[in-house]
Amino acid sequence: MIVRQLDRENCLNIVAKNRLGRLACVSAGLPYIVPIHYARSEDHLYAFSMPGRKIEAMRADAGVAILVEEIETPQHWRTVMVRGRFEELPDRIGFKRLRDQAWQLLSRHAAWWEPGAYKPVAPALAFKSDQVFFRISIDEISGRESIDDD
Numbered sequence: 001m002i003v004r005q006l007d008r009e010n011c012l013n014i015v016a017k018n019r020l021g022r023l024a025c026v027s028a029g030l031p032y033i034v035p036i037h038y039a040r041s042e043d044h045l046y047a048f049s050m051p052g053r054k055i056e057a058m059r060a061d062a063g064v065a066i067l068v069e070e071i072e073t074p075q076h077w078r079t080v081m082v083r084g085r086f087e088e089l090p091d092r093i094g095f096k097r098l099r100d101q102a103w104q105l106l107s108r109h110a111a112w113w114e115p116g117a118y119k120p121v122a123p124a125l126a127f128k129s130d131q132v133f134f135r136i137s138i139d140e141i142s143g144r145e146s147i148d149d150d
Contacts, residue, residue, distance in 0.1 A: 001075045006143035011080045014068060014143060016040045021066040023047075023136075025086075027057035038066070039105035044135040045082065046102040055132050058086035064136055080143035082136065089133040102133040 006014070015021075023036045034054050038045040045066060049055055058064060062085045070078040089099040 001146050002149045003144055003146050006078065006080070006145055008141060011141045011143040012040075012138075014070060014078055014080045015045070015082065015138075015141070018068050018070065021045070021068045021082075023054060024065040024067070025054060025057040026061050026063075027053055032057055036066070037106070038136075039102075039108065041101065041105055043138040045084075045138065046105050046133070046135045048102070048106055049132050049134070051130060051132060055088075055134075058134070059088070062086040066136060075148065076146055078143060078145040080141065082138050083140040084137040085139065087135050087137065089135060091130070098135070099133050102135060 019037050019039070021036055021038055022033050024031060024033045026032065032053065036047045036049070036054075038047045040046075064084060064086050066082040066084075068080045068082070089095050089102055091099060
């Protein structure tokens with residue numbers, strides 16, 4: 001097996017064709033990682049969540065990372081790391097265009113609202129909270145892949 005770096009174009013293509021990533025942020029001074037569904041447009045990843053720990057963490061410290069993986073076998077895989085900044089898209093004047101864009105991009109895919117809509121509480125309570133749309137800037141991107149060395 002050989003491991004090699006991916007160029008920016010290949011990294012962006014991998015991020016664009018996938019929908020599930022692992023969001024890393026800092027919560028109460030400790031690493032916090034959760035799965036998110038996202039959609040890419042230009043140099044941003046758009047996502048949705050209900051209020052909770054990850055939203056509170058990103059509001060406190062906007063620096064985040066997202067890991068996207070494609071694993072075929074333990075010897076054949078691709079990973080891409082995006083580093084960027086959280087930007088909330090609130091439901092108020094000045095953000096309507098960006099919020100509508102997030103909704104439009106995300107809703108092109110089945111179950112786009114999962115896992116962001118689920119919380120470990122009774123469903124009747126979970127959906128009383130405000131929806132949070134946000135985007136992550138793609139400030140840095142890097143990736144690696146493994147290939148057979150035959």
